[in-house]
Amino acid sequence: xxxxxxxxxxxxxxxxxxxxxxxxxxxxxxxxxxxxxxxxxxxxxxxxxxxxxxxxxxxxxxxxxxxxxxxxxxxxxxxxxxxxxxxxxxxxxxxxxxxxxxxxxxxxxxxx
Amino acid sequence: xxxxxxxxxxxxxxxxxxxxxxxxxxxxxxxxxxxxxxxxxxxxxxxxxxxxxxxxxxxxxxxxxxxxxxxxxxxxxxxxxxxxxxxxxxxxxxxxxxxxxxxxxxxxxxxxxx
Numbered sequence: 001x002x003x004x005x006x007x008x009x010x011x012x013x014x015x016x017x018x019x020x021x022x023x024x025x026x027x028x029x030x031x032x033x034x035x036x037x038x039x040x041x042x043x044x045x046x047x048x049x050x051x052x053x054x055x056x057x058x059x060x061x062x063x064x065x066x067x068x069x070x071x072x073x074x075x076x077x078x079x080x081x082x083x084x085x086x087x088x089x090x091x092x093x094x095x096x097x098x099x100x101x102x103x104x105x106x107x108x109x110x111x112x
Numbered sequence: 113x114x115x116x117x118x119x120x121x122x123x124x125x126x127x128x129x130x131x132x133x134x135x136x137x138x139x140x141x142x143x144x145x146x147x148x149x150x151x152x153x154x155x156x157x158x159x160x161x162x163x164x165x166x167x168x169x170x171x172x173x174x175x176x177x178x179x180x181x182x183x184x185x186x187x188x189x190x191x192x193x194x195x196x197x198x199x200x201x202x203x204x205x206x207x208x209x210x211x212x213x214x215x216x217x218x219x220x221x222x223x224x225x226x
Binding site: 042094099102104 | 116121143147152153154155157160162204206213214215217218219220222
């Protein structure tokens with residue numbers, strides 16, 4: 001069965017510092033992988049996704065993620081954090097069956 | 113711009129009331145989903161539907177039912193609301209036909225049961 005583990009329910013970084021949010025997955029087939037972002041009192045917005053092809057995926061707002069099959073990971077990074085990046089981030093996996101499984105989320109705090 | 117619209121952003125209901133949460137999408141998507149979101153628990157799937165008049169139980173269906181009479185509308189029903197159903201409810205839709213795979217979410221309904 002597919003599952004997603006996000007390491008750290010809260011992550012704090014200084015403004016301008018590197019953002020790294022960790023995600024590991026399990027899947028019995030080559031997965032589709034997603035990162036979603038949720039700002040306060042809003043729904044989830046797709047940040048980026050991996051389906052096939054290039055393993056380094058670029059998304060909105062300067063975020064990117066790399067699919068590493070050998071490590072079963074799909075970590076999210078951004079070179080320089082901005083105050084507006086403060087939000088909750090969800091990693092998700094799908095075995096291409098129209099059903100997406102979400103991680104428990106990581107709340108990103110940006111320190112001035 | 114494509115949209116999933118949830119009828120209420122905030123809702124306060126009394127224990128024992130029958131509650132309807134409505135979700136409408138304008139993308140002609142076949143699939144629709146209802147999740148609840150609670151701190152520390154992430155998103156948990158309540159019910160989903162792959163077509164009109166079809167429904168399948170998710171991971172936590174107890175205390176809920178759904179209705180999908182039209183393709184664009186998916187309703188979540190709390191038959192007798194209880195305080196432990198106080199939560200954020202998120203609706204999403206998707207289509208296997210499109211290359212843009214992934215869910216589109218509504219803005220959520222924050223339900224408080226008192």
